[in-house]
Amino acid sequence: MKDGKRIITCHGPRSIYARLFDKIREQWPAESGPGSDFIRDIVQEDLLSGRRKTVVTRFPPEPNGYLHIGHAKSICLNFGIAEEFGGHCNLRYDDTNPTKESQEYIDAIERDVHWLGFDWDKNLFHASDYFEQLYAWAEDLIRAGKAYVDDQTQEAMRAARGTLTEPGSNSPFRDRGVAENLDLFRRMRSGEFANGARVLRAKIDMASGNINLRDPVLYRILHAEHPRTGMTWKIYPSYDFAHGQSDAIEGITHSICTLEFEDHRPLYDWFIQNLPVPSQPHQYEFARLNLTYTILSKRVLTELVRGGHVSGWDDPRMPTLAGLRRRGVPPAAIRDFVKRIGVAKANSVVDMAMLEFSIREHLNKTAPRRMAVLRPLKVVIENYPQGQSEEVEAANHPEDAAAGARRIRFGRELFIERDDFMENPPKKFFRLSPGAEVRLRYAYFITCREMVKNAAGEVVELRCTYDPATRGGNAPDGRKVKATMHWVSADASVPAEVRLYNPLFARADPDAANFAADINPNSLEVLRDARVEPALAGRDSNHAVQFERLGYFCRDPDSTSERPVFNRTVGLRDTWAKVSGSGS
């Protein structure tokens, strides 16, 4: 604290607000930390000022694909705000386009939102729940002379819409009488006309600088089966005509969406003002999530799946929630990540390293430690008695004694990691090399005496000696080794398949328009000869584990009882790889 320091406090309305904010915070304490952003500020002020008595939000996916981590940002925002301010959040399907939607996606969305850790309780809705009401409102608009049936072809409509810099021109059908409009619209509903024959349009302003206001389409004819309403409807409302009104019906107070809808807001408001809706929702926009080395676009993700570039929506390389789940990413890590990146209106690309940090941070605390050797190199302990073996004790978690310990079989023949041996080690390499002594974790110090090579000159086996006095991993004479290495017993270990994942795209900034060119050919590496300690073999659980010194892994559903398959969720930070320049 400095002497003579004076802070000129701001009197007037601000300080009053500051006190009120404190009060609000007491009343609605955020779960962990104050977590604030411009949207939460708006919500707070609305509650303070009395403009709103309560907060109701909604997460409104269209069931035309799987949810990805970008949706997680929206889910955490909408459900999070509702929770923090004592309101509720609806799950609402924006199911207004039956040609793109399916039950598979509906099921996947519910599974994924639940998995992420949110619950809509009874508040599950569909835009299709409101089709009848929306239709009635459309007729209201027609009666008020604010909507008309347009017979123009799609091409003619496009031509008459004008361009970004030139105004559009009125449709020749714009001034049709109310009776004729009503008759035509009802016949559209009854299925009398073919797809594309006519549309219902709002009569707003063909010269507006905002193209969304140039007589937007309210209804189009679609003879298609809807996952929920079947063949009942032959016409379907557009997004613009359905969304705000659905919000109003549900009593949504804060309708939070992404930036690209910013210039739909005037249209959103136009409907709210011109229709007898039961409430007055407002729309707010935030910047969607972008991540380096991936593409968060349903279109691209769909093509990745359909084009066979990945094994499915839940391929562990996919940024989908299903993919992240299969990859072994804990939902809590995703929530933490979303909290860290914040919410703002500036377009941004978040470094994938931030996601990885959240994942590691969570897994470090929760994942039991195990030993596994990905690329085995055989080690024979020459001075270890033939035909004998013993058990050593290994802690399940170094920072959590309550996690207990397990016993691991040690014997004359072992496997170590191929990367942990170098015949001609560089200076900073302090693992195993000819003549060097290292510790086998929880077991003994061993020294490499001899290499066995095959005809090609490759090292296929190491002949070592151990120091029986170092049992448990400590030398009674106090001598130190520079490396501690993981290992498994040759006999008492289980063969496993391990799948290593690298970024799906080779560039930090892949081109969504031509994504195939940027796909990383080495995004998946399958190791078929891995060996894991037996404790890992039997378990059905897909709980995350740490393979010591390697990374966090989880059991893949492709596992069989005799052959487990593990996915690498994320590697450990690897300072050595940086120093040596050898990635893996």
Add this chain to the structure above:
RNA sequence: UGGGGAAUAGUUCAACGGUAGAACAUCGGACUCUGACUCCGAGAAUCUAGGUUCGAAUCCUAGUUCCCCAGCCA
């Protein structure tokens, strides 16, 4: 050349006329039976030019750059 938005360390987000701060990343160091974790430290930013003000990232003016919009997609 229309309309709507956004510009702060490498990245993401704070700072709401009064000391530009955090996290991730990067680089050092300590510790270590995981080259992990943890701990300590360092470098690193207000788009530009004017103006208002005792004082500007914040207000004003003019510019620059980037993003979105011309589906009967959402």
